[in-house]
Every structure is written in C-alpha cells, then in structure tokens.
Amino acid sequence: MKLENVLKTISCLAGIYVCIGSEHLNAQNIGINATGILPNAKAILDVDVSTSSNKMGLLLPRMTTAERNSITGPIPESLLIYNTTTQCFEAWNQAAGIWGIFGCIGCTTPGTLTAIAATSVGTNSFITNWNATTGATAYLLDVSTSSTFASFVGGYNGLNVGNVTSGTVNGLTCGITYYYRVRATSACGTGANSNTISSVVLGCSTPVIAACGTQVWAAFNLDVGTMINSGTASANNSIVEKYCYNDLPANCTTYGGLYQWDEMMSYAGSVNCDPCGSSGVQGICPAGFHIPTDLEWSRYEFCLESTVAPTGTVSLIDFQTLTAYRGTNTGSKLKASASNTPPWDGTNTSGFAALPAGYYAAGGAFFSNIAMNTNFWAATDQSTNGWYRRLGTGNIQSGRFAPSGPKSSGFSVRCLQD
Secondary structure, eight states: OBGGGHHHHHHHHHHHHHHHTTOOOOOOSEEEBSSOOOOOTTOSEEEOOTTOSSOOOOOOOEEOHHHHHTOOSSOOTTOEEEETTTTEEEEEETTTTEEEEEEESSOOOOOOOOEEEEESOOSSOEEEEEOOOTTOSEEEEEEESSTTOSSOOTTOEEEEOOSOSEEEEOSOOTTOEEEEEEEEEETTEEOOOOOOEEEEOOOOSSOOEEEETTEEEESSOOOOSEEOOTTOOOOSSSSOEEBOGGGOHHHHHHHOOBBOHHHHTTTOOOOOOSSOGGGSOOTTSOTTEEOOOHHHHHHHHHHHHHHSSSOOOOOHHHHHHOOSEESSSHHHHHBOOTTSSSOOSSOOTTSOOBOOOBEEETTTTEEEOTTTEEEEEEEEEETTEEEEEEEETTOOSEEEEOTTOBTTSBBBOOOEEO
16 A cells, blocks of 8 residues: 555545444555555565655554553553653563563663672571662562572562662571572663572571680571682672582582682781670671681680580690691581581581581682581681681591682681671
C-alpha cells in the first residue's frame, strides 16, 4: 500500500467501522510502502519507508506509569508501550507479572554495585553494606544460606531497603554462614547483582567461644567475603576476598575461608600487643573482635598448656620465642576430636575445635594438606612473611612459624574478642 494512500485507507476503514458497529474486520500480510511492492510474506505488517521521500517512524502507545498500571488484566504477553514517566520502552512479561524494560531514552538503568563486608555481627543479626551507584533510587537486598541463592531467608528476597548503603538483617541463626548481595533499582530499571558477601553470625547458645584465662576466642574459622579462584591475588579494593580449598565454595562452608595476610588485616600494618583489646587490628573480624597477635597466640597456648588438664611443663617464654612445635600436648587440646564434624585427631579440651583446613600456596597456585593440617595467621609479621600457628595430624604439639609463611599464602583466621 502506497504511503499517499494510507490516510485514505484509514478514513475508509474508519467509515467501515462506523457502518458495521461491533463486527470484526480481518486482514493478513499488510504492506505499507511508497512503491506498492508486496509485503514480506513472513510479516503480518511490513512498513517500509526506505524509498519514500517522507521519512516516518512508528509510534507505540504512550502513557505514564500510573496510566500503564490502570491497564486491566489479563494483560497479553509482550504488550508494548512507551512509558513517558521513565522514558523507557516496556513490554509485559506475563510469567513474571512485571513490565520489562528493553530500552530507555532519557534515563539509564543503574550500574552494578560493590557489596562490602558485614559489620555489627551479633547474636542473630548483622549489618549489610555496599557502595552507592549512580542513578539508584533504592537498593534490593537478597540474603540466603546458599552461596548460589537457591533459596532465601524469609523477607530478604529482593527486599527494598530504600536509598541507603546499609541494611540490618535480623532473625538469623547463630553459627550459620549467611550470604548477601545487592542490586540497585530506579524508575529506569534494576541493575545486575553485586558480588556476594558471606558472614557467620556469632553468639550461639551452644558453645561458639573458646576461653582460657582472660581471652575469649571464636570457636570456628572465619568465613567472610567473596571467593576468588586460585591463581588470582587478593586486591585492596574494599571487597573481602577469600580462597576456598580447591576453588569449591562448599569447602569454605565446612572449613572457613583461606586468606592472604594483607587481606586478613584489611591492609593495616603489623602489630604485636598483648593484650590488645580494642587497640588490636579488627581486619576482617566482626565488630568486637580482632586478629590475634603472635604474643596473644602464645599466651593462649601457654594458658591451655598450664591450666587445661592434662597440664604440661612448657613456659610462656618458650611459646613466645621458639620457632618450632612447642608444648606438651597443646596441639591436641586445640584440635577437633573424633566426635566433631568434621572430625580430627585431637581431644578438643579447649573447645577451640581446630579443623584440618589445609592451606593455599600462592607461589604455585595450589591447595594442599586438607584433612592433614591447618595454619592460622597472626597479626604480626616478619618482613615479607607473617607469623602463624600450625597444627598437624599425628602431632600433639602446636607450632609457631614465620619463615615459611609468605603473606601471599592463604591461611585460616580465628578472631579474638577485644
């Protein structure tokens, strides 16, 4: 149909409509163009202005968001409109029950944002945090006990927390690892999910602390942050990054994360106070806890050696200065027992319940010794190495080492209460 005849045709059709009232008109394979060529056989409507001197476009129905929302159901799948409020082209997604945006003129869908570590980790709650992103008018929060978000904590599946950069999550269970992610939204649409952050809730009524003398320790390995794969180094980028043994998230759930020294310290410098209290380096530990120093580790080992039966004969100075396996049976007291999950070959009389988590060797980008030994970082360094504690299968002592502990290695982390 030639363009110059379109108006005539519309007039005729309007007249026919008036004449036939509620009767229906049927048409197939209509072409509108300047030359009268037949329309494409595959098209129910073929509009072609390529050969016309009068260039024109196609106008979709235009309406505000309020007008769009007044469209009565059932709304047919793929119904198209132009939303003058958002300045976006939208189509109805029947399965999801939403208007999907497939292009905007005057505004942009918010970009991907960065989630950061949880703070104020308490007995049944923590505060989620993220960086703001341009164009966002609100943020949607997901919380799950699954790293893949196969299911959600009740009420935290796309929860709109408003235009803020943090949100409190309540009603959690102590000792459980939770995962959260965030995405930005606006009238123009919703951005992609952020990175995933994990956090363990402290304060169970069942034992989650290992106390000796004046010290109170978390009784599980820290597992917070976003997993990075072997061969990738942690970066000072406001994102807590961890390794999971063999690059398997399930191993982080069981054994905790493995962290490079600087990442664990949140890129703070070495300290060696005893006791540190709130002057210690919090690093990636939750509020109220800090990374234990080399001296604080030694004091804990000595306390277990001298006060937890059976008592030994090694002195505090031996624990503080010897670079070796020390103690009479301190290692056994620290390690999980056969009745723990997963089991190990210790007695766990300390309640510390150390697990054979293995370690990550950055130099060769490989994981080693899971189910055989574990290494725990201290907040104290020795040049390019960090002091750490080692426990091994078959060894009843605890080891203090630094020369073989490059800061780029991935070791386990335990937090000490301030």
